[in-house]
């Protein structure tokens with residue numbers, strides 16, 4: 354599934370994500386490679402151009418986060434663009450409540466997987482507690498009615514068919530009447546396909562649509578046909594105002610061009626993907642999951658997301674000032690623990706504290722110890738947190754009792770904190786550190 358595109362993009366972003374500094378040239382080179390990868394994936398040219406210009410604009414406009422490298426931030430920008438072009442949010446079916454029957458109309462070219470997808474969706478809705486009826490109104494492809502009847506039997510869903518009929522509207526009418534009589538609450542209509550988009554096909558669908566007044570008009574498009582699928586979606590959307598697309602044979606699509614182009618070019622969202630020939634092989638389309646699958650850098654993306662949530666540029670600046678003026682207190686120390694918990698790793702804390710990168714072995718800090726230290730600091734008064742020098746023996750006893758630790762452990766924490774502060778001060782006066790800091794700040 355999308356293996357080829359995934360390999361190409363993954364290589365590009367992997368080489369960029371490790372960089373601690375990014376120049377405009379780096380971005381330009383990476384973007385050029387992304388462009389080639391997208392074109393090779395058969396993404397529509399207009400989409401490629403938009404993708405590239407938005408990525409460049411955002412990558413150069415991003416405010417620099419201290420806690421992640423610019424390369425990692427660039428990966429996040431590419432990921433965000435993928436999500437955006439795949440369609441942003443998951444789009445679900447808009448069906449009515451159980452008392453009013455909903456109608457779903459299926460359209461598509463012959464061989465796109467229309468009949469199979471209609472059965473797959475019926476099964477899915479049945480599992481969600483609805484009572485579907487399949488209507489066999491594809492009277493053009495010779496075996497379509499038989500095929501739908503067989504599928505219906507296999508998945509235990511009734512199928513309305515009029516053997517030998519040449520009038521799709523009559524079949525649809527019979528289906529709607531039966532649904533009402535038997536209290537079936539989702540009517541799924543399989544309409545005729547053709548070898549290609551033509552006026553006769555569109556006219557038939559328009560007529561069936563006018564009769565059935567469907568809540569959903571779904572096009573089944575074959576992902577393997579790439580830009581052709583996109584063009585088909587555009588033509589159908591113009592003609593019958595689609596509410597969504599099922600992208601079939603996604604399991605066999607290594608390129609991804611259709612998935613990335615349909616929303617932008619045809620103007621209609623992908624709602625499901627077909628992932629195999631079996632009746633169970635239909636999945637909701639989640640742009641975020643597909644983007645992660647394509648890029649394969651989930652850890653970097655979530656790290657940047659968390660950093661964006663947890664620390665702004667102002668926080669980092671404030672922290673640096675405190676360190677330089679040696680007013681970094683136990684309270685600030687505690688605040689860092691809380692951040693680490695949000696970030697989920699000690700490594701990210703260390704990289705966030707200016708000058709600490711490469712100065713502390715992350716293995717020296719473990720989460721359990723952090724929890725114990727946090728409990729101790731929480732048992733201190735505000736005054737003690739702001740000036741740890743006042744913590745004498747009697748205070749230590751009180752803090753130890755309050756936090757369920759020993760007097761020795763309280764002493765150890767204060768010693769460690771003292772040492773750390775001294776080191777921070779030293780490091781922050783160091784010339785090498787100063788230039789490292791400037792680089793981190795993007796100067």
Ligand code: GDP
Pocket residue numbers: 461462463464465466467468469470494497546601602603604605626627628629630634
């Ligand atoms: P229709 O002419 O549009 O009704 O097409 P069919 O439903 O008969 O499907 C055409 C072929 O595509 C059949 O062999 C299906 O098994 C196959 N097919 C449909 N959907 C998928 C899918 O999501 N993945 C794969 N691998 N094959 C599919």
